[in-house]
Amino acid sequence: MPEPMKVDVLIVGAGVVGLACAYEFSQNGYATVLVEQHSGFGQETSSRNSEVIHSGIYYPTGSLKAKLCLRGNRTTYKDCERFGVWHKACGKLIVSVVPDEEADLNALYERAKANGLSGMTMMTQQQARNFEPYIRCTAALYLSTTGILDSHGMMNAYAHQTADAGGTIVYGTTFLGAEKSGDGFRALLRERDGNELEVETGCIVNSAGLHAVDVARSCGLNTDEAGYRYYFNRGHYYRVSMSKSALVSHLVYPVPPKDQTTLGIHITIDKGGQVKLGPDNEYMDPGFSPDQWYRFDERKKESFFQAVSRYFPPLTRDDLMPDQIGVRPKPQAPGAPAQDFIIVNEKTRGFPGLINLIGIESPGLTCAREIARMVLDLV
Numbered sequence: 353m354p355e356p357m358k359v360d361v362l363i364v365g366a367g368v369v370g371l372a373c374a375y376e377f378s379q380n381g382y383a384t385v386l387v388e389q390h391s392g393f394g395q396e397t398s399s400r401n402s403e404v405i406h407s408g409i410y411y412p413t414g415s416l417k418a419k420l421c422l423r424g425n426r427t428t429y430k431d432c433e434r435f436g437v438w439h440k441a442c443g444k445l446i447v448s449v450v451p452d453e454e455a456d457l458n459a460l461y462e463r464a465k466a467n468g469l470s471g472m473t474m475m476t477q478q479q480a481r482n483f484e485p486y487i488r489c490t491a492a493l494y495l496s497t498t499g500i501l502d503s504h505g506m507m508n509a510y511a512h513q514t515a516d517a518g519g520t521i522v523y524g525t526t527f528l529g530a531e532k533s534g535d536g537f538r539a540l541l542r543e544r545d546g547n548e549l550e551v552e553t554g555c556i557v558n559s560a561g562l563h564a565v566d567v568a569r570s571c572g573l574n575t576d577e578a579g580y581r582y583y584f585n586r587g588h589y590y591r592v593s594m595s596k597s598a599l600v601s602h603l604v605y606p607v608p609p610k611d612q613t614t615l616g617i618h619i620t621i622d623k624g625g626q627v628k629l630g631p632d633n634e635y636m637d638p639g640f641s642p643d644q645w646y647r648f649d650e651r652k653k654e655s656f657f658q659a660v661s662r663y664f665p666p667l668t669r670d671d672l673m674p675d676q677i678g679v680r681p682k683p684q685a686p687g688a689p690a691q692d693f694i695i696v697n698e699k700t701r702g703f704p705g706l707i708n709l710i711g712i713e714s715p716g717l718t719c720a721r722e723i724a725r726m727v728l729d730l731v
Contacts, residue, residue, distance in 0.1 A: 356550035367398035370559035378519030400678030435509035444498035447489035471496035529570035587631020683711035
């Protein structure tokens with residue numbers, strides 16, 4: 353085996369967060385290499401989501417999700433402007449469909465104030481109807497800072513900016529593991545042709561998404577002792593006919609359940625103006641083969657229709673067409689409360705310089721650059 357390559361930072365996983373980390377490190381003068389097992393960036397969670405720029409309303413005050421999302425909302429809009437990425441600050445309505453949901457809507461409003469959000473308006477039924485004439489509700493909370501973006505365009509921008517700053521992104525390359533070596537690590541990689549190579553690095557950023565727990569384990573960390581575990585959860589999306597898509601101009605979300613393990617099946621709008629519904633919340637049995645993860649279950653149509661037609665009455669079953677499935681790495685078991693991001697330098701566990709990013713699901717897209725800045729600070 354040839355002499356190992358020497359770099360400052362080795363990043364594993366070219367989703368939006370890994371790419372944002374590569375951008376951040378390369379811009380700050382670190383010799384940076386990002387490796388990705390797939391043939392291109394964003395092949396998993398980062399390209400199979402609602403593409404929403406979140407405001408930060410849902411997350412417990414003081415949590416990483418709340419703090420990073422609030423800052424990330426502003427940063428994401430700035431990055432879209434700076435890099436010419438398509439985006440739209442279309443705003444969002446969270447609606448109570450029956451009077452019993454209004455107390456929960458008010459609680460969300462109070463949480464949003466505690467989290468430092470701006471641009472919010474509580475709306476009566478009539479005010480909401482003036483905004484969205486075809487939406488049924490008893491009250492609504494309007495969030496002007498919520499928007500949508502082209503996630504592929506954002507990832508592409510980070511990739512190009514990384515390359516322009518001297519960073520390297522290598523696709524078709526699998527991270528096999530690493531061991532401590534001096535003040536850093538010696539990592540083993542396998543290229544698509546089967547060739548293996550070693551990299552000496554002072555820091556490993558584990559941004560492997562669905563595979564982050566496996567990557568942490570392959571670096572020698574006892575993930576069971578650390579409490580790192582994933583429960584794979586998939587969400588289906590349906591597209592809505594263009595005739596009905598034309599009836600909606602804002603994102604529309606129902607009041608979420610109290611445990612906030614899901615935001616409910618909601619209405620989003622893509623770059624082409626087509627409405628999408630989703631995602632649902634399906635934990636997959638450990639025996640569920642990854643080969644089947646993205647096979648669309650069209651039996652979901654009725655539950656989608658029932659969930660959305662209660663607040664969007666013009667919708668019919670014939671308006672729904674299968675779209676995509678996204679798989680999310682949830683750190684909490686089915687029925688357990690939602691957990692915060694885990695972003696940690698594992699020095700207290702004897703692995704200084706191993707930065708683990710665990711449970712990076714929504715609002716990870718919105719938080720990507722702010723997560724990257726936090727990782728840079730940890731290093």
